[in-house]
Amino acid sequence: MDVSFVRASVFDLPSRQRVGALFFDGAADMQLWPGPGPEGDLAREFGEGLQRALDVELKKQPEAHLPVPGACRVHPGGLHCDFLLWLATRPPESGATRAPAPSLEAIEAAVVEGLRFAAARNVLRVAIPALGHGPDEAPRDARLAAVVRGANRYVDECARDGRQPVVEEVLVCEPDGRVYRAAAARVRGQAEAVEPVAPPPRAAARRQDADEQARARKPRAPRKPRKPAQPPGPTAEEIDQGRRVASPYxxxxxxxxxxxxxxxxxxxxxxxxxxxxxxxxxCFADGARKRLVHGRG
Structure with missing residues (x-):
């Protein structure tokens, strides 16, 4: 299993890095805390109905709330993943008082539990942000390092038990450059750091000018006839239905x-x-069409 530390938001990963499960942690009663913060960001990216989706899944649980640590599969809504994986890292939050943020050890344990849950559902790639937000939370770079340690603990557990991890890639994500660099220093040797490097603005501008001049000197080729438009991809309703019956390719x-x-x-x-x-x-959910091999058995 590869563990990569990526400078990007879990909500902005490119389509080639689409994940099976997006990890997010919160209370065992799966209730969102109102106001700004990670839960507000999740609700905005999910779209309308996140709390309703959480309540639907909570009602399916054998108890009134999840164990801590515990994991639950939730409809992805507008998220770029197959499902949202809600991790319970703190007890139910009733009334107007938030539960304290989980410790770094609790974050590690939650990551291990989440990877077990994902592996049992044949998920190959997951994305995980800095878990463990809340009152008295540890610095974000320390929480990211705890996520990486949890992923490596899961690999060690699989090796010890003689089983395959199933999950092939863990993307630990952080968009803020300052936090990313601080966390990367903490996890050096434990995860592959992936930070896209953009060319300096002046060099990029010079290259763009040279490209434009080359295009101006190059004679234009005759315009090719347009290809017929491809039929549209599956609708959101069809995708939702397909997700229930799809089998691994x-x-x-x-x-x-x-x-x-x-x-x-x-x-x-x-x-x-x-x-x-x-x-x-x-035809995939994002509209891309691919030619694939089949019948090789």
């Missing part, structure tokens, strides 16, 4: 038009047509 299987697959890299998609006995065209 495997090149050994043979597919038919209308089948739903869950690809480790591209996410949820529908088979649009069978091109031949060894190739299919799949």
């Amino acid at each position: 495997a090149m050994q299987r043979s597919y038919a038009a209308g089948d739903w697959v869950d690809h480790a890299k591209f996410g949820l998609g529908r088979v649009e047509q069978v091109l031949d006995e060894s190739a299919i065209e799949v």
Whole structure:
């Protein structure tokens, strides 16, 4: 299992890094705390109805609230993932008083629990922000380091028990450059740091000017006829239905038009047509169309 420390928000990962589960932690009663903060950011990115979605899943639990640590699968709403993974890191918050933020050790334990939960559902890639917000919270760089330690604890646990981690990639995400660098120093040697490097503005401008001049000197090729427009991808309702019936994509299987697959890299998609006995065209949830191999069994 690869653990990468990425300078990006969990909400802004590119489509090529679409995740099966996005981790978020909160109270065991799965109630959102009103006002600004991480829970407000999550509600904004999720779209309307986050608390309603949390309440629906809580009612399915055998107890009135989750254990601590505990994990629960929640509908993704507008998030760029297959499902939201709610981690209980503190007791229920009743009344007007918030529970204290979890300790760094509790954050590590919650990450291990979340990865067990994800692995049991064959999730290959997950994204995790700085867990453990709340009153008396530890510095964010320390909480990010605890997330990385938790991921590595899970790997050690799997090795000790002689089982596969199942989860192939853990993306620990932090968009703030100052916090990212402080946390990267803490986890050096424990996670691969991934920080996109942009070219200096002047160099980028010079390159753009040179490209424009080269294009101006180059004779224009005759305009090609437009390709017919591709039919639109699956609707939100179709995607929601497809998520319930999709099976993990495997090149050994043979597919038919209308089948739903869950690809480790591209996410949820529908088979649009069978091109031949060894190739299919799949339209994914983001509208991208890919030619995939099938029937290799």
